[in-house]
Amino acid sequence: MIGNWTQTDDAQLHQLFKEINTFSEWIFQHHEYKRPRGAKVIHDGVWGTSRYNDFEISLINSPLMQRLRNIHQTAYTFFTYPSSHHTRFDHSLGVTSQVGKLYSALKNKFQYSKDEKDQLPDDFQTLRTAALLHDCGHGPFSHTSEEIYKFYPEIEALLRNIPFKSASPHEAMSSLIILSKSFQEFLNKVCIACNKQIDRKLMVEAIVGYVSDPNSRYKVDFLNGPFDADKLDYLFRDGHFSGLPLNIDLDRLWYAIDINMAEENRRLTVDWGGTSSLEQIMFAKMTLYPAVYHHHKVRACDCMYKGIIEYIKSLSIPFNDFIKSDDKSSLFERAIHFLYFDDNKVFEILARRSEDIKLHKLIHNLFYRRLLKRCVVISADTIEEIESLDHILKYREEFEEKYREIADDILEEAGRVAENEEIGVDCPSDPNFNSAFDTWISPLKNGDCEFNLTKFFSITQWADQYKHRKWRGHVFCPADKVDVFTKATKKVFEEKLKIRFKPIAFELCHIQPPN
Template sequence: MKFIRDSVHGNLQLDDFEVKLTDTPEIQRLRRIKQLGFTYLVYPGANHTRFEHSIGTMYLASRLALNLQLDEDTHSLIRCCAILHDAGHGPFSHVSEGSIESSHEELTSKLIKESQLGDILSEKFSVNEVLKVISGEGPLGHMISGELDVDRMDYLLRDSYFTGVAYGVIDVERLIYNMKLENELLLLDGKGVQAAESMLLARYFMYPSVYQHHTTRIVNSMFRRCLGKLLEKQLINEHEIYRYDDIDIISSARAVNGFIGDIMRRLDNRQLFKRVYSLKLNDIPNPEDIFKMNITSIKKAENDIALDIGAGEEYIMVDIPEYPSFHEMTTPVSVNGDIVPLGDISNLVRALKDARFNHADLCIYLPEKYSEKASELNFIDYLDIPD
C-alpha cells in the first residue's frame, strides 16, 4: 500500500499491484512528459506531467466505479486502466502527435503488448480486456475514454489549476453522482445536465485560453517542424516514440546544426516566430473547408511565401487549427425513461455547437526578421482553400 500526495485531489492510495504497475520504467517515463507540452512558455506554472494526470484519472475512475457499485475486480480493472491510459504518449504529449502517424492510444496498446506491462497485467486481468477498456470500448471504456469521461474531468481540473486559468473548474462531484449504468450503456441522469453543460463550457473556454492559445500554437508549430526534421533524418525512431521523454528530444535537437538546432535554441530562449496572418474561420462561408486543405497545398503555400520573402521554406509555417469537436454533445442522457443525446435537450449545447468556430483561425508564422517583407504580401492569394 502506498500514498501519493496529488496537488489536485490530495492523498491518493495505491494498492500493491498498482504500485507494481506505476513503478515500471514505462509509467515512470510519464514523470518526464509534460502534460501540456510547451504551454509553460505561456503559463509558467504549466509544468505538470502525464504521470500526475494518470494517477488523478485513476482516482476519479475509482470514485465513478464506487458510485456505479461495480464489483471489486471490475473496480480494480478500471483503476489500472486509468493508470495506463496515457502510457503511449510521446514527448511533450499531444504536441508530438502531429508529426507521427500513430495516435497515443495505438501506441499505448503497442507498448502494453511489447513491454513488461502486459506481463504484469496478465497476473490479474485479461490483457485484451484492458486494451478494450483503454481504447474506449463498451461501458467500462466510456468511463476512461468516452464523451464525459474521467480522463477529461481530470485534465480540465488539472490544467486549470496549474495554468491559473479559472475556466476549467467543473462540478466533478455532480457529474460522477449522476452517471449510471443501464443496459450496458453509461448514461448521464437528467439531473446532471447542468454539470455536463458546465464541463462543455469549460472546454470551450479552455481552448482559446490554453489549448489553442495563439502563442502555444506558435510554439507547437515550431516544435513539430523540428521533430519532423529529426524523424526525417532518422535521428529518432518514430515507431518507438513512446520510449523517449521530453529531455531526450531536446538533447537530440540541441546536438544538431542547422534548422533543427536553431529551432530548439529559439524554444530554449523563447525567441518565438511571429504571427503575420490570421484567418478567422467564422469569417468564411464554410469553416469546415479549412480542414480539407491537404499537405501538398499547405507545403506549396509555405514554399511560395518563402520564395517571395527570401526565407528558407522550412521557416514558413501555415498552421491549421485543431478541429473544435465537442463529443460531449452526443452524451446519452436518461430523461423520464427515455435516452436522448445531450445536444437534443440542451439549448446551451446547441449554441456551443454553432459557436465552436468563433475562436479558431488559420495562421501563418515566420521569424521576426521577415515580418516587414511579409507585411507586403496578400496571404490569402497563397492559400488553396477548397470551395
C-alpha cells in the first residue's frame, strides 16, 4: 500500500506531492555528501553516551536533520521553564538511542531461546533510521504550527488516506519527504557508501503507524506503539528540561518486554512484572500535560503565535518573496510553507516587513515575552453546570474556526479595543490515554489469552479524571485590557454558549469577578 498510494487523482494530494518534492530539492540543493570516517559518539543530557554508525552520521549531517536544531521540541515552554530549550534534533537522536535499547532488550531475552518465533529479524538499522527521520516533517515551534496546518484542506485530504489515518500531520509530512525523489537519491548514495540496506516500506510504516503485515506489527511498535521509543524519549526529555523529573522504571520495562500474538498481530508486549512501568508512563503523561504543555503561559504564547500567522496570511504576501520558487500562493497559505521555516526564520519575516507596525507589535510582544493574559478559566470546576462544558469543547477537533468566531464576538462586545489577533479562545485537546487499550500483557503460560493494560486499571476513569479535574481552557487578551474583556467574555459565553461561570473562573486569573 505504501508503495503505490501516491498514485492518486485527488488534485489536493497531487499538488502536495509536487510541493514536497520541490521542498526536498530545495533543502538538498547545496548538500555534497561525504562519507564520515566512521562511527561517532554523542553525549546527551538525558541518555548519556550513545554511538551512531557512519550511515546514521551521514543522515544526521544532512540539511534535513540539521534543520531540526532550530525547532524547539516543546515550542514556547522556555518562556515558562527557562531550561526547556531542547530541540527536535536532540529528541530524534534520543529516540534512535531508545530504539537501540528496546532492540537490545529483546535480543538479550531471546539469545538463549531455540524457538524460531523468538529470533529477531535484522531490521535494526531500518528502525533506527526511521527514528532519526520521524520528525523531519515538523514546522516552526513543532506542534504549535501543526495545530494550524492540520486544518488545511490538503492535510485533511492526506489524512483520509489509509496509511495515514492514525498518523499525526507531521508524521505524514515526514513520510512524504522520505518518499520524495531527492531524498531517495540521497539515501541511495548513503546506503551504497556505507554498505547498508534499508527497508523503505517498513521505515515509512513505522513513522506513520500503518501495518500492512500483521506479523511485523511489533516492528512498528518500536516507534509507533503504546510504549514506543518516541514516547519514552519525549516524556523523559520534556520532564528533565522542564525541571519536572519523572519516575519511570526503565530497567524493569526492558526486562519485561516480549513479543507475542495479540488480536492476530505480533506485538510488543510486557510481562506482568512490567505493568508498573507502563502505569508510570501513563502517570508521567498525565503530569506533563497540565504542568507543561497546557500551562496557561505556554498556551498564551501558542495563541500569540497563531495570531501572527493569521495576520501574515491576511497580508497575502507572496511566498516567493521569501523563498525563490514558482509557488504563486500567499505565505502560509499552504502547509508546505511551514517546512521552509524554522523557529528563527519566522521572526526574520519582521525584517522583511519592517514598515508594518502591527506585525512589529505582534512579533515583538511574543519575542520579548509581553504575553497575553487570562481573563477567564474554562473548566469543569469553574462553570455552573458541568454539562455545558461540552458547548465549547465540541468544536475542538473539527471546527477550529468556531473559536475564532467566538473571539470575534468577544472583541465586538468589548468595543474592538484590541487587535483581532490579540484575542484567543483556547481549548486544548485532551491527552490521548487510549493507548492503554492497545498495550498488551504477555500471557503467563502457553495457551493463555492475551489481554490489555485496562485489566490492571481503568483508563476511562483516568480520562474522566483529567477532563473533570485537570483540563483547563482560557480566553486570552492584552494585559492592559483585562477588565473590559472579562466583562465581554462573561456576556458572550452566557448569551451565545449558555455557559455561566462561577466566581472562581475569574479569581484563578487574579481578577475580580464582573457583576
